[in-house]
Amino acid sequence: MKRRFVRVMALLLCLLLAGGALVSCGETRRVRANARAERTVAKAGDLKIPYENYYYLVMTKRGELESDGVRDAKTLRAELASFADANLVTKNEALIALGYDYDLDTEKGDLGKQVDAHWLDLLESEFGGDRKAYIASLDAAYLTDHYVRRYIGVENYLSSAIVKEMLIRGELDTSDTSARALIESDRFARTIHVFVEKNNRLYSEAENRAHAEEIVQSVRGAGDEAARLAEMRRAIGGKYNNDYADTLGNGYYFTYGEMDAAYETAAFALAEYDVSDVVETERGYFVLMRLPKEAAYIEENFEVLKNKSYFVTLNEKVEAKLAEMHLQKTKFGASLDPLALPAIHAGGGEAVPYIIGAAAGVCAVALFVVLFRFYHGKTAAKPRKKGKKS
Numbered sequence: 001m002k003r004r005f006v007r008v009m010a011l012l013l014c015l016l017l018a019g020g021a022l023v024s025c026g027e028t029r030r031v032r033a034n035a036r037a038e039r040t041v042a043k044a045g046d047l048k049i050p051y052e053n054y055y056y057l058v059m060t061k062r063g064e065l066e067s068d069g070v071r072d073a074k075t076l077r078a079e080l081a082s083f084a085d086a087n088l089v090t091k092n093e094a095l096i097a098l099g100y101d102y103d104l105d106t107e108k109g110d111l112g113k114q115v116d117a118h119w120l121d122l123l124e125s126e127f128g129g130d131r132k133a134y135i136a137s138l139d140a141a142y143l144t145d146h147y148v149r150r151y152i153g154v155e156n157y158l159s160s161a162i163v164k165e166m167l168i169r170g171e172l173d174t175s176d177t178s179a180r181a182l183i184e185s186d187r188f189a190r191t192i193h194v195f196v197e198k199n200n201r202l203y204s205e206a207e208n209r210a211h212a213e214e215i216v217q218s219v220r221g222a223g224d225e226a227a228r229l230a231e232m233r234r235a236i237g238g239k240y241n242n243d244y245a246d247t248l249g250n251g252y253y254f255t256y257g258e259m260d261a262a263y264e265t266a267a268f269a270l271a272e273y274d275v276s277d278v279v280e281t282e283r284g285y286f287v288l289m290r291l292p293k294e295a296a297y298i299e300e301n302f303e304v305l306k307n308k309s310y311f312v313t314l315n316e317k318v319e320a321k322l323a324e325m326h327l328q329k330t331k332f333g334a335s336l337d338p339l340a341l342p343a344i345h346a347g348g349g350e351a352v353p354y355i356i357g358a359a360a361g362v363c364a365v366a367l368f369v370v371l372f373r374f375y376h377g378k379t380a381a382k383p384r385k386k387g388k389k390s
Helices: 002-027 051-067 073-087 091-101 109-127 131-140 145-168 176-183 205-220 225-236 261-269 295-300 302-324 352-381
Strands: 040-044 047-050 188-197 252-255 284-290 327-329
Touching: 040 051, 047 051, 047 091, 051 073, 051 145, 091 145, 091 302, 109 131, 109 145, 131 145, 145 302, 176 302, 188 205, 188 225, 188 261, 188 302, 205 225, 205 284, 225 284, 252 302, 261 284, 295 302
Parallel strands: none
Antiparallel strands: 040 047, 040 327, 188 252, 188 284
């Protein structure tokens, strides 16, 4: 009986200590912001909009407005409130909500694992694995780790996961005839582009934008279609371009829902051989030209392009989802003053997992003491058997 008791007690202790260790070790990969970051500022259907989204939008926009000379508090407040309300629910939020309809979440399951792996690569490639440097960059950009991870999931994995689920459920037309008609229509584009990275270390952000503007002017001033294309290709091979993916010069064939929203909007608005204005994204500045699609390329890459064609149906679903999502602010969200926002500290909640782990350890020790006393107390309380009288 005693041995059995000791085994049970040891098992309970191991479970408690292991639980604490798992909480601590599992969470060390994530950078936790202070608690207010994930407070809900608004809802749109079943989707909750966290404070971190609002904070990023308002603080980045405020910097832009102030750099443009807007200083009046009343004007700033009105501009910021209007901007936030217009951008809290976008196609990205609609895509997340659509993912929920297919039981897909960028923070869970296989999608969550893909995002975690991508994030670890980012941490190593951009920050040499230095979490402190990563946290400092988040604070400087008004971001949180949670926001970055969700962005990674939406931009890189969620769309494909939804398309895969739509195929499994038989919601897509998979015939070659339909795919070919779509690829050859205006709903499929081909572009080439120059990408000037914002954080290019050789130049300031303002200088990088100026370089992009110079490229636009040089291409537009080149003359006819052939001259503009030649000038565009020179810019692609020039010193300001930071995208070397299209080494063969075929350009990018894509449909709705694949590219960054700003890039996509600019591309589908262009006529063939026209060049866009500077297209700003979070990472940098694009200058793009739309080109005619080549029949030989389509034939050679038909299966790849066919798979891309499914994103048209996905985009239609996203647009429909967005149309039914209406922003409703919470009491907390309605109380926020865009000019006096509580700060978010990207690493402000880092200690939480360790506190939980420590608490689990304390509980384990306490359990040991209680069970030890209980066991020995009961043993001591048992009366000894009296020996037989001779």
